[in-house]
Amino acid sequence: MPAKSAIDTLREALKRLPGIGPKSAQRMAFHLLERDRDGATMIVEALNFALASVSHCTHCNNFSETEICTICANTKRDQTLLCVVETPADLESIEQASAFRGVYFVLMGHLAPLDGIGPDQLSVDRLTRTVADRGIREVVLATNLTVEGESTADYIASVLQNSDVVISRLARGVPVGGELEYMDAGTLNQAFDERRQIQR
Template identity: 45%
Template sequence: MIEKLNKAFSKLPGVGSKTAQRFIYHLLERDRLGGLELAKALTDAMEKVKNCEKCRTLTEKNICEICSNDVRDDSQLCIVETPSDIHVIEQSGVYTGKYFVLSGYLSPIDGIGASELGLDELEVLLSNQSVSELILATNATIEGEVTAHYIHNLAKKYQIKTTRIAHGIPLGGELEYTDINTIAHALSGRKDYN
């Protein structure tokens, strides 16, 4: 039973066998009630959480709170790789548009193409809606850049303005500790100083 639990916990990102073992023994020795609450919460989530029919984020409803919010700007659509990216952007309190979640990035080697990312759904959305700006917020990885380029070309078909979130030196970051690729990207993406 403990080995089965270890294998289950080890499936989580960043959790190895030793960390899983620490979780298991903590719950079994010190917090059985917490373990039961965790099991119930996981079961409930696995049974009730699904993808939003519009943006593909995770929600308990058919349409998530952001998509059903009439105050949000329908003309801006931010493309993200994961539902957790939405959470990070929302914490900034700056963006007031809507989202589309890819749940990954283009990776032909791994068998992930346009249809696996819902890009056919995105194209329908772009052709039917009044989106005037597509904001590409994919990660600054090779796969993220390839995915962003693909989506940019898709948006061009519908004459939709495409912007890319800025990447570069983080606020409070020091050049001395920044990698060369980040510095190069920051220099190539520089803007006028106002």
């Protein structure tokens, strides 16, 4: 018997996918080999293509196949309004909601000292250079409203406090369509603390 069979090697490799343990990896390996060899070939080609062509936009740090991504290159967007997000997925949610017409900076994660992710891994110095060099007027901190996202936002706000840029944070409160009966205490407290006077 060889030291390691092709199936064992494949199983090990598939375990590198996030959220995939030994059982799922085995199921995937068997499925691809038995029922979907075309799918396996598609995955190989798509991975090779993406590995070769996808890099980061030199402006916003998002994934891009060009040096500057289509959002940063779009002159119709407000290039002085910068939205800081954790991940490309967050950026896509905001774009799909048409919630923002400025440009972005993608941290590619949040501060997580225990996982070895500090300011350097999040390119915070590149963010501060961007803010200084590109005449940014306002930085909207749109990291997640989780503990990690909040501390990342706090850290970036502290780094930027000496520049004369406006720093803002996404509004916190009851989501649209939310029912107070089912809202958690933290959200209700925020919604009361940050209540807005109604204009009349």
